[in-house]
Amino acid sequence: MNKFNRIFKKNKYKLYLLALLAIVLIFAGIFLKKKYEDMTMSKYSNDIVIIKGNGDELKSFSIKELKALGSNKTEVYINNGLEKVEVEGISLEKLIGNLDYNFRDRPTIEIEDNNGNATRYPMSVALEVDRIYLVYKIEGQPLLEYNPSYGTLAIIDTNSKSASSWITNVKTLNLQ
Structure with missing residues (x-):
């Protein structure tokens, strides 16, 4: 024990500097x-999603603004539940819940992609906490780089077990 104390006293400043260097690193x-x-x-930060209320634009968000709203990371299944991946995005309840909009008159949300295809969800499902996500990253990579067919934004239902049910290339969310 005396040997340890002697070595520590002799080199304590070097040890402190080493600890400080580790913290800085x-x-x-x-x-x-x-x-x-x-x-x-950054190359995808200007891609936007438009939120409409019965055809009128309420708000639009770039990916940069979506990240600033507070993104979440969650794990979802793909390939019929065989593979689990981490996605990053914002839940729809958080995104459209803050819009100061009367949802009682709007029972559905219509999600439109780049090709004009529309998919409808009941508003009760879309506003369910942490269920439907607007995703821009998978496994730490931008969505487009992970799989080019997904586009830059996708809607993912965390209850689904396959990526085939995802809505890809999302451009418009229309509250109807």
């Missing part, structure tokens, strides 16, 4: 990781 790594993620998403 950890923070620098976190900062660089965030900057790298921002750089990979």
Whole structure:
């Protein structure tokens, strides 16, 4: 024990500097990781989704604004429940719940993609907490880079077991 105390007293400043260096490196790594993620998403930051209320535009959000609203990471199944992937996006209840809009007169939400195809969800399902997500990242990669057929934004029902039920290339959410 005396040998340890003698070595510690002799080198305590070097140990303190080593600990401080380790802490600085950890923070620098976190900062660089965030900057790298921002750089990979920057080319998609201007892609928007438009929210309409009975045909009139209520609000539009870019991917950058969606991230600022507070994105969540969650795991969903693909390939008939055989594979689990982590997705990042914002839940629809959080996105459209903050719009100051009367949902009593609007029982459905229609989701339109780039090709003009529309899919309807009951508003009760869309506003269910953490069920339907507007996703822009899978496994830490932008959606378009993960699978080009998904586009830049996709609607994912966390209860589904397959990516075939996802609505890809999302452009418009119309509250009807």
